[in-house]
Amino acid sequence: MDLSLTDEQKVFQRVAREFLDEHVVPFRAAWDRAEQVDTALVPKLAELGFMGLTIPEEYGGIGGDYVTYCLGMEELGRADSSVRGIVSVSMGLVGKSILGYGSEEQKQHWLRRIATGESLGCFGLTESDTGSDAGSLATRAVRDGDDYVIDGEKMFITNGTRADLCLVFARTGGPGPRGISAFLVPTDAPGLQRREIKGKLGLRGQATAELFFEGVRVPASARLGDEGQGFTIAMASLDKGRLSCAAGCVGIIQGCLETAREYAVQRHQFGRPLASFQLVQDMIADISVDADAARMLTWRTADLLERGEDFGVAASKAKLFASEAAVRAANLAVQVLGGYGYVDDYPAQKYLRDARVMTLYEGTSQIQKLLIGRAETGVSAFL
Ligand SMILES: Cc1cc2nc3c(=O)[nH]c(=O)nc-3n(C[C@H](O)[C@H](O)[C@H](O)COP(=O)(O)OP(=O)(O)OC[C@H]3O[C@@H](n4cnc5c(N)ncnc54)[C@H](O)[C@@H]3O)c2cc1C
Known part of the structure; x- marks a missing residue:
């Protein structure tokens, strides 16, 4: 397209x-x-x-x-x-x-x-007890003279063991989103420990880690934005992050299309290429339509952002559609490749494993629907 x-x-x-x-x-x-x-x-x-x-x-x-x-x-x-x-x-x-x-x-x-x-850099928002409900996070940053002292833990942090800098979200005030501030913490700061999470279904080449903060001291100048502005910063980054996620999913769908198409043309069964069977074309057509639709929603969001207009709900729609479509496309690509789709000589199974997390992180599909539903109805399903 x-x-x-x-x-x-x-x-x-x-x-x-x-x-x-x-x-x-x-x-x-x-x-x-x-x-x-x-x-x-x-x-x-x-x-x-x-x-x-x-x-x-x-x-x-x-x-x-x-x-x-x-x-x-x-x-x-x-x-x-x-x-x-x-x-x-x-x-x-x-x-x-x-x-x-x-x-x-x-x-x-x-x-x-x-x-x-x-x-x-790595982005430290999620904790073991707070994922979708990030506004309830428990990591604390306590002011001590010219410093803050951070205690707590973070879960599922991409780049966690490889990053030099962690953008840490920690509670400086009372409960809820307004009590959260953001800090730029060097990962070699004393008291910061990192443990890589192994055995993921997909995104296996990327380091995902648990981070532990025990009395990690940073100067007040390490705070990003104002006290209490942390949740706003996190949500603003995730809105734009959803655009990246959606665009990445378009890439997965495009990769699935190319893989399935090439295979269907060269592989023969019953004396004919797979591509000549209507049921195989049906699968390839579904992937192709999803690629175009996901790309359009994604580019629409990019265009809104570029023009300085509200893009949050468009980003949720693009991320929701593209991530679910990526899972569908990868599943179909495995099907088109038959048994060869199940082994890693071909990329179809990796696309499927990598696509699976896209409906989970940077706001699950359910959370995107709640954001879209709130925009449509004016009623928030969040407390
Ligand atoms: C590979 C990987 C990399 C990640 N990288 C990062 C990172 O770099 N930084 C970071 O901060 N986090 C990261 N995360 C964490 C990710 O953002 C969270 O896993 C995600 O937000 C979901 O939180 P949870 O896993 O705690 O699930 P939960 O919030 O416990 O949700 C579990 C299920 O309940 C549903 N649910 C929850 N609340 C509602 C509701 N109100 N209504 C309807 N359904 C609901 C969810 O949709 C989901 O299906 C990563 C996760 C993974 C797996």
Whole structure:
């Protein structure tokens, strides 16, 4: 599908695909088995501008627009969702939060490092007892003179064991979302321990970790935004994060389409290519329609963002549709490939395992529906 991309956007898309086809696609199955993406990839991604895609040039990024961002995330999702997650969390959730709410000093120090790939960021919101209900998180940051002292734990943190910086959300006030503040915490701070969570269904190349904070002391200048502004910062980042997630899912669906189509054309049964059977075409047609529909919802969100209009509900719709469609598409791709779809010589099974988490993180499908339902009815299902 070609929605009148500019020449620059087309060049970026082509260069990104060529790069990922050379540096990621041939290695993704091995990284998946080893449960680790080659860390040497990050500086290479940074050279191409991925680590600072929508970060302004003055802070080391390439200042790309949001459609370019979607193109980048789509190509990453098609190549390897583990790699997309590494980029999206560091540059998107962490980098963009610093860009939006950071002091000039924080931008010069952390944002520049993140945008150039010198440092990797992680986003510490979820805890073992609070996922969808993030506003009830329990990690505390207590003011002590010119410092804050942080105690608590964080669960399922992408890049957790590899990041140099953690954007930590902690309670500085009373219960509920208004009592939460955000902090930029170097991961080598004394009292911060990290444990990698192994054995994930998908996104196996990406480090997901549990973080433990015991008396972690940071200066007051490490606070991002005002006291009590943490939840607003988290939700603003997740709105944009949903765009990345949706675009990554478009990439998964596109990858499934290409995999299923190529296989159906070359594989013969009953003396004919699989592609000649109507029931096989039915599956490929479903994937193809989902690819276009998910891409349109995603680009619509990017366009709203670019024009400075409200994009939150559009992002929820794009994320909801694209993530559910990615699971459907990957499931169908496995079906088209038959037994070969079940082994990792072909990417279909990896697409399925990676797609599965997309309906869970950055707001589950149920949470997206509640956000869309609230916008439609004016009635909130949240307390
Ligand atoms: C691989 C991976 C990477 C992740 N990376 C990060 C990260 O970098 N940073 C971070 O902070 N978090 C991260 N997460 C956490 C993720 O965002 C949470 O898992 C997610 O928000 C869901 O929270 P939960 O797992 O606690 O599920 P719960 O909130 O316990 O939900 C369980 C089920 O109940 C449903 N449910 C909950 N509340 C409602 C409701 N009000 N109405 C209807 N249904 C409801 C949910 O939809 C879901 O089906 C990651 C998770 C995974 C698996």
